[in-house]
Amino acid sequence: xxxxxxxxxxxxxxxxxxxxxxxxxxxxxxxxxxxxxxxxxxxxxxxxxxxxxxxxxxxxxxxxxxxxxxxxxxxxx
Amino acid sequence: xxxxxxxxxxxxxxxxxxxxxxxxxxxxxxxxxxxxxxxxxxxxxxxxxxxxxxxxxxxxxxxxxxxxxxxxxxxxx
Amino acid sequence: xxxxxxxxxxxxxxxxxxxxxxxxxxxxxxxxxxxxxxxxxxxxxxxxxxxxxxxxxxxxxxxxxxxxxxxxxxxxxxxxxxxxxxxxxxxxxxxxxxxxxxxxxxxxxxxxxxxxxxxxxxxxxxxxxxxxxxxxxxxxxxxxxxxxxxxxxx
Amino acid sequence: xxxxxxxxxxxxxxxxxxxxxxxxxxxxxxxxxxxxxxxxxxxxxxxxxxxxxxxxxxxxxxxxxxxxxxxxxxxxxxxxxxxxxxxxxxxxxxxxxxxxxxxxxxxxxxxxxxxxxxxxxxxxxxxxxxxxxxxxxxxxxxxxxxxxxxxxxx
Numbered sequence: 520x521x522x523x524x525x526x527x528x529x530x531x532x533x534x535x536x537x538x539x540x541x542x543x544x545x546x547x548x549x550x551x552x553x554x555x556x557x558x559x560x561x562x563x564x565x566x567x568x569x570x571x572x573x574x575x576x577x578x579x580x581x582x583x584x585x586x587x588x589x590x591x592x593x594x595x596x
Numbered sequence: 597x598x599x600x601x602x603x604x605x606x607x608x609x610x611x612x613x614x615x616x617x618x619x620x621x622x623x624x625x626x627x628x629x630x631x632x633x634x635x636x637x638x639x640x641x642x643x644x645x646x647x648x649x650x651x652x653x654x655x656x657x658x659x660x661x662x663x664x665x666x667x668x669x670x671x672x673x
Numbered sequence: 674x675x676x677x678x679x680x681x682x683x684x685x686x687x688x689x690x691x692x693x694x695x696x697x698x699x700x701x702x703x704x705x706x707x708x709x710x711x712x713x714x715x716x717x718x719x720x721x722x723x724x725x726x727x728x729x730x731x732x733x734x735x736x737x738x739x740x741x742x743x744x745x746x747x748x749x750x751x752x753x754x755x756x757x758x759x760x761x762x763x764x765x766x767x768x769x770x771x772x773x774x775x776x777x778x779x780x781x782x783x784x785x786x787x788x789x790x791x792x793x794x795x796x797x798x799x800x801x802x803x804x805x806x807x808x809x810x811x812x813x814x815x816x817x818x819x820x821x822x823x824x825x826x827x
Numbered sequence: 828x829x830x831x832x833x834x835x836x837x838x839x840x841x842x843x844x845x846x847x848x849x850x851x852x853x854x855x856x857x858x859x860x861x862x863x864x865x866x867x868x869x870x871x872x873x874x875x876x877x878x879x880x881x882x883x884x885x886x887x888x889x890x891x892x893x894x895x896x897x898x899x900x901x902x903x904x905x906x907x908x909x910x911x912x913x914x915x916x917x918x919x920x921x922x923x924x925x926x927x928x929x930x931x932x933x934x935x936x937x938x939x940x941x942x943x944x945x946x947x948x949x950x951x952x953x954x955x956x957x958x959x960x961x962x963x964x965x966x967x968x969x970x971x972x973x974x975x976x977x978x979x980x981x
Contacts, residue, residue, distance in 0.1 A: 526727055527797035528808040565810065569795070572730040588727055588795070592810030595724070595731075595755055595796030596708050596767050596787055603881055604951035605962040642964065646949070649884040665881055665949070669964030672878070672885075672909055672950030673862050673921055673941055689843050692861065698916050701865035704858065704937075707846065711855035711928055762852050774865055780938050783858075787930060 521581055524588040529560060548577040550587070566591050598658055601665040606637060625654040627664070643668050678751065679735035681728050681796075683758045691770035695750040700772035702779040706787050708767040710760050720801050724757040724766060727795035731755065734794040738786055742771070745785070746778040753786060755796055766798075832905065833889035835882050835950075837912045845924035849904040856930035858937040862921040864914050874955045878911040878920060881949035885909065888948040892940055896925070899939070900932040907940060909950055920952075 523538040530536045538558070545553070547568045554560045567590040568575045574590070581587055600615040607613045615635070622630070624645045631637045644667040645652045651667070658664055676694055688705050695703060710722050739751045755767045769786045773779040790796075799808045830848055842859050849857060864876050893905045909921045923940045927933040944950075952963045 524727065526725055526795065527799070527810075531808075569727075569730055572727075572733050574793070588730065590727070590795050591797065591808070593791065593793070593795055594798040594809040595726070595794050596790045601881065603879055603949065604953070604964075607879075608962075646881075646884055649881075649887050651947070665884065667881070667949050668951065668962070670945065670947070670949055671952040671963040672880070672948050673945045687843075688846060688859070689841075692842060696863070696917060698866040700863050700917070703861040703863060705842070705861070706930065706933075707857040707859070708930070709850070709854050709857060709926075712852040713928075763850060763854070772863075774867075776860065776862070776938075776941060779860075780934060784930075784934050 520583055521585040521587055524586065526589065527591050528562075529566070529589050529591055532560060533558060542581075544580050544582050546577065547575050547579050547581065550581055551577075554589075560589075562591070563589075597660055598662045598664055601663065603666065604668050605639075606643070606666050606668055609637060610635060619658075621657050621659050623654065624652050624656050624658065627658055628654075631666075637666075639668070640666075678753070679732055679739060680754045681726050681731050681735075682754055682756055684756070686754050686756050686765045686768050688765070688768045688770070691752045691754060691768050694752040695770045695772035697750060697772055699748070699774050700750070701774050702776035703770060703772045704776075704779040704783040705771075706767070706769040706783050707765055708787070710762050710764050710766060712762045714800070717800075717802050719762065720803055721762070722760045722766070723799040723801065724755075724760065725797050725799070726755070726757045728757075730795050735790070737793070738789045741789065742782045742785060746773065746782045749773045749778055749782050751782065751786065753790070755790070755794070757796065832907070833886055833893060834908045835880050835885050835889075836908055836910055838910070840908050840910050840919045840922050842919070842922045842924070845906045845908060845922050848906040849924045849926035851904060851926055853902070853928050854904070854926035855928050856933040857924060857926040858930075858933040859925075860921070860923040860937050860941050861919055862941070864916050864918050864920060866916045868954070871954070871956050873916065874957055875916070876914045876920070877953040877955065878909070878914065879951050879953070880909070880911045882911075884949050889944070891947070892943045895943065896936045896939060900927065900936045903927045903932055903936050905936065905940065907944070909944070909948070911950065 525536050551563050569588040602610050602613050646665040735753045742751050750772045752770045771779045771783045889907045896905050904926045906924045925933045925937045
């Protein structure tokens with residue numbers, strides 16, 4: 520079980536800014552596949568994943584209780 | 597006859613900030629020589645001359661009524 | 674009271690406050706960058722902008738940029754504030770202030786900060802035009818992540 | 828009432844006034860450079876500084892720098908104010924503000940302005956230390972005129 524935060528166009532696409540996901544530990548790339556298959560989120564190849572407010576790599580593991588954020592290409596400044 | 601404005605260390609050396617010079621038209625380099633010989637100003641090789649608020653070259657001529665400024669290396673900013 | 678050097682706010686930013694934060698008797702140069710909302714972008718007229726942030730992570734990434742700058746340009750002081758919410762034309766979206774004993778570092782570190790903000794700080798801009806709206810991403814501004822990720826990982 | 832974009836003043840400078848002068852709906856970036864009086868220079872403790880200017884020519888040269896910037900970076904707006912008289916540690920000696928639609932020009936034009944001020948604007952700085960005083964010239968800061976003159980002549 521972990522929390523997923525959505526921003527920008529992903530938030531609008533999903534119609535919500537937060538998902539609670541019931542899952543065993545999975546890697547970031549497994550998680551992205553899950554989002555594509557189950558939640559039909561698009562353009563995920565451009566999207567970074569942060570675990571507990573740190574950018575994560577595809578091989579990093581998402582653990583129980585983590586806060587995971589989907590970070591589309593940023594456009595601050 | 598023209599006016600010469602002095603700044604920074606030249607002003608202190610000369611003990612005044614302005615000279616009135618009685619002279620025919622002369623070039624900037626003749627003028628510099630005059631300052632060295634007659635007014636004992638030093639380090640003039642580093643000093644630029646402006647005529648009527650424009651930087652002048654050695655061959656430029658100083659005319660009657662001009663305002664000539666001696667511009668030591670600047671240090672603004 | 675500790676002043677925050679890195680902030681995400683939803684109120685107007687006053688650049689002079691950031692200048693104050695980086696002032697120092699050792700400083701000979703303070704540079705500021707003020708990012709404002711431009712009316713026209715590539716022929717499209719912007720009516721207003723909307724900024725969204727993943728706030729705690731954005732503050733953390735701003736601090737990371739501060740650390741990077743300390744490492745690259747020692748003895749500089751850096752403050753960054755980014756505004757979120759709805760911004761009108763000419764409103765200030767971001768202010769970066771850098772002080773340094775010498776000017777070169779103050780310019781370089783400042784420009785580095787804005788480049789990094791556009792790479793690693795989770796803030797998104799939605800443009801509202803007269804006839805539509807769109808979230809912008811780096812890729813639209815031709816700043817791709819060369820290896821598919823921002824070059825920061827701890 | 829016309830605002831003066833290039834000024835020599837003998838009162839404290841407020842950077843935010845210069846930012847206002849260059850604001851524009853076309854601007855996406857405003858950079859400011861704030862030159863302040865540093866306490867220590869090469870191991871010498873400064874007590875205060877004194878700036879002197881050949882005022883009308885200094886204003887003219889600041890305008891020249893503005894013209895040069897317009898030519899090199901079209902569509903930028905520039906404002907420069909330099910203070911003269913006695914300045915204490917941390918006091919602001921000069922502020923340069925540049926606005927531009929894109930940030931690169933705003934940084935480059937700003938840095939160009941301060942470099943040119945140090946070359947062609949007739950302003951002189953006298954350092955007062957605890958045990959002495961001296962007028963500073965470019966040559967002491969290792970910025971010689973390569974051909975014996977500032978590279979501007981009309």
